[in-house]
Structures are given as C-alpha cells and as structure tokens.
Amino acid sequence: MVLNSIEKLLEKYDNGETSLKEEQQLRAYFASNNVAPHLESYRVMFQYFNNTKQEQFTKDVPLKSKTYRLYKWISVAAVALLMLSVFTQFAGPTQEEEREALLAYNQTMEALSLVSSKFNQGATSLNALNMAGAQFEKGVTQVGYISEFSTATDKIFKNK
C-alpha cells in the first residue's frame, strides 16, 4: 500500500477515528516485512496486539451439576421438617383440637348419663323381686310351721 495513505490512516488511528476495517488494513501493513523505519514504533504496537490476541484460557471450569443443588435443598427441607415437628410437639393442642375433645367429652357424658338413668329404671323393677323374695321368706317360715306341725303329729302318733 502507498506509504502516504498509511500515514493518513495512522493519523486517524491516533485520534481514535479509524473503523475496524481501516485498522485491519494497518494490521496487514505492519504484519508485512517492508515497514518504513520511521513507523517502527507502530509495528511494535501492532505486533504486541497480535501476539496478545492469541492468548487463551486453558484452565477447566468445574461446573457444578444440578444434583448437588438438589441435595442442598433436600437437606434444608429435612431440617425445616424436623424443626416443625419439634415445635408442634411443645406447642400443645390447638383450639380446634380442644373443641373436638370437649365435644367428645360431652357426648360421652351424655351417653353415660343415659345408661345410668336406664339402669335406675331397671333397679326399680328389681324392687318387685325383692318383694317376691320377702314373700318367699314368709312362705318359708310358714313352711316351718308345717314342719313343726308334722313333728307335733309325729309325737302324737308315737304316743299312740
């Protein structure tokens, strides 16, 4: 390329006004072997840019897989569950539970009192049996009289 146009481009380059395409032209010129000696400082610069451009990142990046994060969340959930269970154990029954317990208690009491009232009814009808028992006792004493009478008659017959 004509030295003149290169010098013009370099002036633009120094002012930060060159386009990428023009900079490519400069790069190509300075990569060649016939660089004008008074432009040596530019050659060094461009050579440095070219060299640096080839540097690469060679280290491996350990990408953590998804399972690792899943395990982390599982452990968090487990801890939360544990805390919750401990908490609820110490917290005692809730209002709902208390209400239910009271209801059950009342129902049981009602059932028990029903049973007891029926029981009393049964007990009164048992009084009749008592009465019968008493009559039976009376009867037994009267039977006693009969046996007494029979001993008396025995005596009489022996005396005959």
Next chain:
Amino acid sequence: MTESDFVTLVMPFKDKVFRLAKRLLVSNEEAEDATQEILLKLWNNKQKIEDYRNVEAFSMTMTKNFCLDRLKSKQAQNLKIVHSNYQDHNVSLQKQVETNDSIDWVAKIIEELPEQQKIILQLRDIEEYEFEEIAKVLEMNQTAIRVALSRARKTIREKLTNTHSYGIK
C-alpha cells in the same frame, strides 16, 4: 440449559474474558481465577442467560466490574498483586512475547495506563470490538471512548519512542 449448551455458548468469548482479566489484574493466576469465577457465575445464572440479548457484552461488563472490585479490595488491604509470570516457561507464546524485548515494553507501558484506558484499548485493539459494543460493555458514550482510546494510543507510542528512540530518523 445443559452443560454442553453452556460450553458452546461461552466458548467464543471465554478467552476474551481471560485476556481482559489479565489486562487488569496482570497476574496470570489472578486472571485465571477471575475467569473461572465469572464463568461459574454465568453457569449459576444460566436460567437468566437466555433472556440476555448479548451474553458476550454482559460477560465483559461483569469481568470489568469483577476485576475493578478485585483491584479495589487489594488496594484497601495495602496488598499489591504480585505476578510471577516470568517463570512460566511452558507457554511458548509467552516466551515468544517476552524474548522480544521491545514488544514486552508495550505490555509494561499499557500496565501504567489508567484502568479505563486499559479496558478500552484491550477491547478495541486486541479484541477488535466496534465502538458501539464497547459503549454497551462500559456504559459510556462513544465520543468519550474515542477520546480515551486516542489518549491511550498516543501515550503508548510516545513512551515507546522515548525508550527506544523509535520513529527518530
């Protein structure tokens, strides 16, 4: 997004992230750590990545912010990042760069530039970004970028000329 999807997405610009990190942090190890950190951050936000229109520009902005934060915290602790890249002999490219003394000078001169000029020079002259892209990455207007770039280019050449008397007939 699977791991291989992510790798193919990140592949085209991971070297650019690394080079920008190295430009700012100087040390090879620091830059590698920073790049790793940024790629991991991207991976962890992979659900959101798909919403970004320009993942590369976003990553470059992230890199810039991350490295500047790093530098700030190092300064606050009164620690300087010590780089010991000179012993690294297995990278043939690096050797090639460093054996060439005058080219090595360019690196040292750029190291002395203000951070913003470093970033702009890196993105333009090494990564060959359009001004529009640089404006997006840095959230600056294009005129300010051109001014900073011009300043950086002139400073480099001036210092090169002073040290090596290049350009003097």
